[in-house]
Amino acid sequence: MTAPLRQTEPSVVRVALGERAYDILIGRGLLANLGERIKMLRPGARVAIVTDEAVAKIHLGAAEAAIKSSGIDSARIVVPAGESSKSYATLEKVCEAIIAARVERNDLIVALGGGVIGDLAGFAASCVRRGLDFVQVPTTLLAQVDSSVGGKTGINSRQGKNLIGTFHQPVLVIADTALLDTLPKREFRAGYAEVAKYGLLGDAAFFAWLEKNWQDVFAGGPAREQAIAVCCRAKAGIVARDERETGERALLNLGHTFGHALEAGCGFSDMLLHGEAVALGTALAFEFSAQKGLIAASEAARAAAHLAAVGLPTHLKDVPGGVPGIDILMDLIAQDKKVKRGTLTFILLRGRAFVENNVDAAEVRTFLEQKLTSA
Numbered sequence: 001m002t003a004p005l006r007q008t009e010p011s012v013v014r015v016a017l018g019e020r021a022y023d024i025l026i027g028r029g030l031l032a033n034l035g036e037r038i039k040m041l042r043p044g045a046r047v048a049i050v051t052d053e054a055v056a057k058i059h060l061g062a063a064e065a066a067i068k069s070s071g072i073d074s075a076r077i078v079v080p081a082g083e084s085s086k087s088y089a090t091l092e093k094v095c096e097a098i099i100a101a102r103v104e105r106n107d108l109i110v111a112l113g114g115g116v117i118g119d120l121a122g123f124a125a126s127c128v129r130r131g132l133d134f135v136q137v138p139t140t141l142l143a144q145v146d147s148s149v150g151g152k153t154g155i156n157s158r159q160g161k162n163l164i165g166t167f168h169q170p171v172l173v174i175a176d177t178a179l180l181d182t183l184p185k186r187e188f189r190a191g192y193a194e195v196a197k198y199g200l201l202g203d204a205a206f207f208a209w210l211e212k213n214w215q216d217v218f219a220g221g222p223a224r225e226q227a228i229a230v231c232c233r234a235k236a237g238i239v240a241r242d243e244r245e246t247g248e249r250a251l252l253n254l255g256h257t258f259g260h261a262l263e264a265g266c267g268f269s270d271m272l273l274h275g276e277a278v279a280l281g282t283a284l285a286f287e288f289s290a291q292k293g294l295i296a297a298s299e300a301a302r303a304a305a306h307l308a309a310v311g312l313p314t315h316l317k318d319v320p321g322g323v324p325g326i327d328i329l330m331d332l333i334a335q336d337k338k339v340k341r342g343t344l345t346f347i348l349l350r351g352r353a354f355v356e357n358n359v360d361a362a363e364v365r366t367f368l369e370q371k372l373t374s375a
């Protein structure tokens with residue numbers, strides 16, 4: 001059967017990585033074409049779908065039906081939902097299940113889920129039989145605009161997040177924007193912090209468009225697809241120029257140094273989701289840049305105003321339960337980034353975002369102390 005199951009053609013973004021190049025397909029209803037796409041990409045391949053329990057309940061049936069309708073054989077590997085699945089124990093289960101399902105070198109792993117599943121399944125794919133190809137089918141906004149693209153895979157160490165992992169690019173990304181309709185609003189909003197990040201990094205026209213159209217992005221429809229395509233195009237360009245993060249790719253960490261410290265300070269709990277921490281961290285990075293005279297105060301205020309308008313936190317006082325004290329925060333910031341003789345690395349703004357390797361730790365401390373006392 002070759003009849004298209006969608007009315008309109010998907011947006012296609014190419015990640016130009018030579019022999020590791022791949023397409024990101026973005027559109028509403030694309031999951032129905034999963035089997036056809038796999039068949040085109042890898043005729044005769046078998047498939048193992050890795051997903052989590054929450055996504056399995058809602059979307060696994062449709063994914064399996066789409067694969068079966070193309071005559072492809074599939075196995076399912078379902079792990080508990082949540083960050084705790086990025087562990088050695090779950091990785092072992094996934095690897096063993098892939099082998100037990102007799103997935104071989106010409107076959108494919110499908111990661112159906114958010115960033116947790118993409119990171120875990122991608123890592124398992126990179127390890128089993130010295131590397132299996134995998135397809136990302138991201139089901140959260142964060143995964144559609146960020147984690148499914150670029151090939152970073154991994155699990156968490158007892159000593160920190162994402163410390164065990166590989167670079168392993170997917171062979172295809174299928175972002176079905178309709179899957180986001182079932183995402184809890186808070187998760188969608190947290191993912192939106194990463195969407196806004198692409199505008200704030202240096203795409204002023206996109207940021208202005210978001211200020212006008214964010215409600216349509218939340219509602220679904222063409223604006224959502226358009227926003228996701230802009231983000232994927234930006235990330236694809238950065239990844240193609242700097243796959244291993246030796247330079248430009250670090251710009252995607254805008255808001256993440258402050259953000260990670262706050263996330264860690266809240267114990268990576270539901271109190272503060274990753275995207276919420278990124279929103280807060282981005283607002284702080286803008287304000288810090290303004291205080292250093294790199295941008296106008298009005299620019300920092302504009303960034304924060306948009307994040308706040310969609311309901312994201314932008315003040316330390318917005319964190320439920322409060323944030324840790326200055327000493328703990330500074331320790332967490334120092335752990336997150338390399339510290340060289342009292343200087344820290346931050347992504348700051350001066351028109352566009354740039355990497356500043358020479359930020360004085362004492363200056364950051366004074367800035368945060370002010371924020372904490374004004375909170």
Ligand SMILES: NC(=O)c1ccc[n+]([C@@H]2O[C@H](COP(=O)([O-])OP(=O)(O)OC[C@H]3O[C@@H](n4cnc5c(N)ncnc54)[C@H](O)[C@@H]3O)[C@@H](O)[C@H]2O)c1
Pocket residue numbers: 052053054055058081082083086113114115116117119139140141142143146147148149150151152153161162179180181182183184187274
């Ligand atoms: N590899 C990268 O480049 C990269 C980049 C950014 C983040 N990450 C990683 O991504 C992870 C966070 O990803 P996330 O925010 O997608 O979290 P997640 O995968 O835990 O998903 C969030 C929650 O939403 C549920 N869910 C997912 N899709 C759903 C849907 N369509 N409908 C209803 N519920 C759904 C999940 O079951 C989960 O409970 C972190 O581990 C982070 O380290 C990786």
Ligand SMILES: [Zn+2]
Pocket residue numbers: 146194256274278
């Ligand atoms: Zn992030």
